[in-house]
Amino acid sequence: MNTTVSAQLGLRLVVPDRTTVPLLAGLDYAADDPYAIRMAFYVGDDEPVEWIFARELLTVGIVRKVGDGDVEVWPGSDDATLNIALSSPFGDALFEVPLSPLADFLHRTYQAVPAGEETEFIDIDAELENLLWPS
Numbered sequence: 001m002n003t004t005v006s007a008q009l010g011l012r013l014v015v016p017d018r019t020t021v022p023l024l025a026g027l028d029y030a031a032d033d034p035y036a037i038r039m040a041f042y043v044g045d046d047e048p049v050e051w052i053f054a055r056e057l058l059t060v061g062i063v064r065k066v067g068d069g070d071v072e073v074w075p076g077s078d079d080a081t082l083n084i085a086l087s088s089p090f091g092d093a094l095f096e097v098p099l100s101p102l103a104d105f106l107h108r109t110y111q112a113v114p115a116g117e118e119t120e121f122i123d124i125d126a127e128l129e130n131l132l133w134p135s
Contacts, residue, residue: 003031003112007105014094023095027102029055029109037109041095051086058082059106062099075099 007027012020026040026048037055040048053071060066061073061082072085082097 005029005105005108005112007101007108009098009101009105011098012096014096020096025095025097027105029105029112031113034113055106055109058102062103062106 005027006029009025009027011023011025013023014020024042026042028038028040029036035054035056037053037058038050039053040050042048051071053073057067057071057073061084062075065072065074067073067085070087072083074083075081076083076096076099080099082099082102084095084097086093086095
């Protein structure tokens with residue numbers, strides 16, 4: 001059985017002059033990929049931009065700054081938001097994410113796959129087959 005958890009939430013893109021632009025993001029979690037959370041950012045009518053985050057990175061980022069390189073996560077200054085900074089060869093972005101719906105989403109992922117039990121949800125044989133004989 002493949003359990004999935006999904007949510008949509010409104011967030012804000014912080015632009016250089018410190019104003020914010022509202023955006024919609026879709027969050028997806030699948031028990032058969034228990035360490036990853038996919039976040040799709042919807043910008044206008046363009047195709048969504050998808051990033052994959054470690055579930056633990058978002059969880060730890062609620063209480064302290066974490067991450068290095070392409071993704072950094074840290075608590076917002078108002079205790080109601082989480083900051084996510086993304087960096088790629090195409091540019092950088094800073095998002096303010098409302099903490100309550102994100103925390104609810106993360107809680108539901110831990111109900112689906114408890115912390116420390118992730119390996120029980122991975123099909124090692126299938127993963128090895130994909131590595132050895134990619135389709």
